[in-house]
Amino acid sequence: MAAVLRTRRSTxxxxxxxxxIALTLIVGAACGSSEQTLEQQASRMDKKFMCPVCPSETxxxxxxxxxxxxxxxxxxxxxxxxSENDISQFFxxxxxxQVLASPPTTGxxxxxxxxxxxxxxxGLAALYxxxxxxxxxxxxxxxxASGATAGATPSTTNDALAPYLEAVDEEMRQSGPQxxxxxxxxxxxxxxxxxGSNEVNG
Amino acid sequence: MAELGQLxxxxxxxxxxxxxxxxxxxxxxxxxxLVVSARNATYxxxxxxxxxxIALVTAFVTNDFSIEYVYGHSSTAMDRSFxxxxxxxxxxxxxxxxxLTLSLMTSIAMFLSPRGFKxxxxxxxxxxxxxxxxFFFVLVFFAxxxxxxxxxxxxxxxxxxxxxxxxxxxxxxxxMSGLVGISIPFAFAFGALIAGKTRDEWLDAARVSAIVIWAxxxxxMLLGAWWAYTILGWGGYWAWDPIENVAFMPFLxxxxxxxxxxxxxxxxxxxxxxxxLLSVAFVLAQFGMFINRGGPVVSVHSFGASTLGIIFLAFxxxxxxxxxxxxxxxxxxxxxxxxxxxxxxxxxxxxMNNFLLLGIVGVTLWGVLFPLASExxxxxxxxxxxxxxxxxxxxxxxxxxxxxxxxxVLPWRRANRASLKRWLLWPALLAITALAGMAASGLEKxxxxxxxSVLVFVITSIGQEWYxxxxxxxRAGDNFAVGFWKLVNGNRPRHGGYVVHISILVLAFGIIxxxxxxxxxxxxxxxxxxxxxxxxxxxxxGHGEEPRADRLAQWAIINVYKxxxxxxxxxxxxxxxxxxxxxxxxAGISTGPIEDLYIIPTDFxxxxxxxxxxxxxxxxxxxxxxxINPLAWWLWMAGPIFILGSVIALWPQPAVELSPxxxxxxxxxxxxxxQTGD
Numbered sequence: 001m002a003a004v005l006r007t008r009r010s011t012x013x014x015x016x017x018x019x020x021i022a023l024t025l026i027v028g029a030a031c032g033s034s035e036q037t038l039e040q041q042a043s044r045m046d047k048k049f050m051c052p053v054c055p056s057e058t059x060x061x062x063x064x065x066x067x068x069x070x071x072x073x074x075x076x077x078x079x080x081x082x083s084e085n086d087i088s089q090f091f092x093x094x095x096x097x098q099v100l101a102s103p104p105t106t107g108x109x110x111x112x113x114x115x116x117x118x119x120x121x122x123g124l125a126a127l128y129x130x131x132x133x134x135x136x137x138x139x140x141x142x143x144x145a146s147g148a149t150a151g152a153t154p155s156t157t158n159d160a161l162a163p164y165l166e167a168v169d170e171e172m173r174q175s176g177p178q179x180x181x182x183x184x185x186x187x188x189x190x191x192x193x194x195x196g197s198n199e200v201n202g
Numbered sequence: 203m204a205e206l207g208q209l210x211x212x213x214x215x216x217x218x219x220x221x222x223x224x225x226x227x228x229x230x231x232x233x234x235x236l237v238v239s240a241r242n243a244t245y246x247x248x249x250x251x252x253x254x255x256i257a258l259v260t261a262f263v264t265n266d267f268s269i270e271y272v273y274g275h276s277s278t279a280m281d282r283s284f285x286x287x288x289x290x291x292x293x294x295x296x297x298x299x300x301x302l303t304l305s306l307m308t309s310i311a312m313f314l315s316p317r318g319f320k321x322x323x324x325x326x327x328x329x330x331x332x333x334x335x336x337f338f339f340v341l342v343f344f345a346x347x348x349x350x351x352x353x354x355x356x357x358x359x360x361x362x363x364x365x366x367x368x369x370x371x372x373x374x375x376x377x378m379s380g381l382v383g384i385s386i387p388f389a390f391a392f393g394a395l396i397a398g399k400t401r402d403e404w405l406d407a408a409r410v411s412a413i414v415i416w417a418x419x420x421x422x423m424l425l426g427a428w429w430a431y432t433i434l435g436w437g438g439y440w441a442w443d444p445i446e447n448v449a450f451m452p453f454l455x456x457x458x459x460x461x462x463x464x465x466x467x468x469x470x471x472x473x474x475x476x477x478x479l480l481s482v483a484f485v486l487a488q489f490g491m492f493i494n495r496g497g498p499v500v501s502v503h504s505f506g507a508s509t510l511g512i513i514f515l516a517f518x519x520x521x522x523x524x525x526x527x528x529x530x531x532x533x534x535x536x537x538x539x540x541x542x543x544x545x546x547x548x549x550x551x552x553x554m555n556n557f558l559l560l561g562i563v564g565v566t567l568w569g570v571l572f573p574l575a576s577e578x579x580x581x582x583x584x585x586x587x588x589x590x591x592x593x594x595x596x597x598x599x600x601x602x603x604x605x606x607x608x609x610x611v612l613p614w615r616r617a618n619r620a621s622l623k624r625w626l627l628w629p630a631l632l633a634i635t636a637l638a639g640m641a642a643s644g645l646e647k648x649x650x651x652x653x654x655s656v657l658v659f660v661i662t663s664i665g666q667e668w669y670x671x672x673x674x675x676x677r678a679g680d681n682f683a684v685g686f687w688k689l690v691n692g693n694r695p696r697h698g699g700y701v702v703h704i705s706i707l708v709l710a711f712g713i714i715x716x717x718x719x720x721x722x723x724x725x726x727x728x729x730x731x732x733x734x735x736x737x738x739x740x741x742x743x744g745h746g747e748e749p750r751a752d753r754l755a756q757w758a759i760i761n762v763y764k765x766x767x768x769x770x771x772x773x774x775x776x777x778x779x780x781x782x783x784x785x786x787x788x789a790g791i792s793t794g795p796i797e798d799l800y801i802i803p804t805d806f807x808x809x810x811x812x813x814x815x816x817x818x819x820x821x822x823x824x825x826x827x828x829x830i831n832p833l834a835w836w837l838w839m840a841g842p843i844f845i846l847g848s849v850i851a852l853w854p855q856p857a858v859e860l861s862p863x864x865x866x867x868x869x870x871x872x873x874x875x876x877q878t879g880d
Binding site: 039043047048050056057058060061062063068071096097098099100101102103108109111112113115116117119120123124127131 | 434436438441443444542545550553554557561564565568569572573576579580582583584585586587588589590594598722723724785787804
């Protein structure tokens with residue numbers, strides 16, 4: 001069956017990807033419009049404020065009186081038609097900025113939001129460049145052939161692994177015939193080298 | 203008992219100093235007797251720590267309130283079975299527990315260490331003995347659990363009521379053992395580096411011990427989540443609290459290591475990187491200890507104000523310096539021998555996995571430290587809590603899950619288009635079908651639907667590999683079950699890894715369900731009244747109470763009707779502990795694979811509407827928080843699967859690394875000496 005599939009699959013993958021993205025967007029658009037009840041809005045807001053007297057619990061989690069009061073305030077104010085920002089400001093005026101479960105996206109505290117994506121972006125770029133360099137290194141190393149590289153794998157094979165190696169070979173046969181020979185060679189080489197080094201150590 | 207305990211603590215300190223110095227000197231000057239003697243001293247440390255622990259247990263059992271620690275953490279009124287929890291419920295006792303567990307793990311690790319590791323073992327011993335020495339030092343001079351109480355007491359203060367939960371018997375020990383246990387793979391790697399064994403000599407010992415420690419940590423965190431879910435009273439299980447984060451970060455770093463180490467094992471690459479990862483995990487574990495014991499960050503879990511913070515900070519910085527010095531000393535010997543061949547290869551996908559995991563570590567660390575930075579820079583206290591972590595770590599965790607479906611099916615070295623299509627077509631097709639199906643059936647929340655379809659992608663990818671592998675064996679004549687068994691048996695680390703991946707999928711299933719679809723309402727009910735939420739009706743049918751020496755326990759008797767049919771009774775429970783001025787609740791949970799009905803009594807009221815904590819008249823009304831937590835059941839299912847996967851991955855292959863009895867008696871044969879685990 002795999003063989004049949006493979007023959008028909010030459011250009012399908014990118015299309016699948018587009019289909020997936022399109023579907024996600026459609027689903028997103030369809031779901032985004034749903035209305036929130038007041039209680040849903042309130043319980044969502046409960047998670048955004050810290051309980052001022054308990055260590056690192058939101059008012060959603062905390063069971064002390066002040067948290068219950070604050071939950072009630074949110075519901076009362078929402079019922080009065082106040083906006084989320086108003087309520088937020090009300091609590092910040094009362095308890096200071098640390099009442100917010102995550103810092104505002106303006107001023108100094110915006111750093112908390114900006115730094116991670118920037119650093120991760122740089123990291124990703126660095127990773128790409130390192131990988132590219134490693135690939136370049138490959139060209140220089142290929143002349144040293146497989147014997148030099150195989151010594152680095154001290155543990156590749158023994159008798160107990162025979163079934164597994166069979167499975168690997170099977171995999172290799174299925175995914176690309178040209179690689180089977182090379183890989184077998186590596187395995188054998190490393191086994192030989194290993195035995196040598198073991199005798200030295202032991 | 204106090205004198206005995208104090209004495210054995212000092213003996214322990216002396217032994218650790220001897221073991222550390224003896225190992226190093228013996229190895230450097232070439233005195234095998236000294237090395238052996240130091241190793242025996244290390245075994246003795248375990249015995250000494252055991253005796254110390256027994257002394258403290260005895261003090262607890264005999265209610266020896268002349269000891270401050272016993273006075274502060276137990277009482278005659280508490281449930282006696284929780285004395286075991288009292289043992290490690292405070293700073294001093296938990297440090298003693300850490301020494302006990304580390305010494306035990308050290309002895310086991312040394313006993314089982316592979317024969318080929320002999321030359322490096324003294325240095326490993328020295329590192330571990332040094333770490334234990336630090337804990338003994340703190341116990342003797344700063345936090346002795348045997349310090350006398352300076353007045354006479356006939357009754358103790360009792361145990362923190364939040365800790366009286368079955369999960370507490372296992373969660374803290376696992377967590378502490380896991381965090382301090384990171385020392386063991388670290389010591390294997392760095393012992394080898396110091397000894398100049400900079401190739402792969404340490405690899406198997408470090409890998410196996412890292413997986414054991416990692417499994418302990420992982421199960422510990424799951425148990426902690428379960429505890430929070432049933433007792434903390436908000437229906438959640440993970441809050442990105444600083445202490446949770448500092449336990450999560452070393453776990454992630456260790457996860458990175460046990461993935462990346464496979465590349466070193468199979469391809470001889472990433473050698474330097476793996477050493478870095480172990481150091482990161484080790485230092486992060488120290489950082490966790492610092493935060494936990496008097497660090498500058500507030501948390502629900504911490505041991506409260508303690509002056510130990512600075513000592514642990516110093517130890518963390520020392521660990522960091524040690525790791526850096528050894529690393530750069532051996533820098534040139536750690537280079538990889540092989541280049542990367544392709545961006546589409548298993549090596550590259552491991553790198554991507556490393557990047558994401560460490561990215562999450564970095565993001566989390568940034569979130570933990572930012573309040574300090576803010577206080578320092580603008581003298582304003584801010585909170586960085588769940589919304590930040592969910593927004594930034596959420597997508598990265600999802601990407602990591604997606605990678606679980608791609609990475610393992612990529613071949614080593616280089617993938618070609620054909621193999622990509624062969625392995626990714628069905629998962630992609632099924633994921634898209636699932637997405638379309640869910641959208642068509644009217645489920646809300648696009649992010650959740652997208653996440654679910656990612657889970658489908660990964661599970662199909664794993665299932666496909668198992669299916670194809672099994673079919674290959676079937677063609678060879680085995681039946682389906684035998685074929686599958688042979689497939690798994692043929693490469694246990696790999697298939698154990700898949701089982702662990704499945705447990706993560708199961709966990710993610712629960713997280714997505716509860717995270718996106720939970721409903722919650724607060725309601726006040728008179729006795730006999732009912733309340734409807736979703737397709738449930740709950741009836742406040744009765745109230746019971748039981749005064750105990752240390753608490754007044756009350757519970758509501760709730761009849762649950764689902765779709766109009768009686769579906770059972772729940773007894774959400776709450777107790778007031780006057781000694782702690784604290785209320786502890788136990789949720790009434792009706793659980794199932796689809797959803798949990800989760801009820802917590804927040805207040806019991808008398809007819810005047812006053813809260814009834816301890817007496818105050820018959821209860822006529824009560825306030826409940828009623829939640830429906832979809833898929834929460836799956837969170838706890840992940841635990842057993844996770845453990846199963848770890849056990850499969852660790853189950854020794856015939857003639858493997860950790861079989862000292864065999865290796866010692868026999869001259870190693872060729873296959874035994876190869877020490878292959880994979």
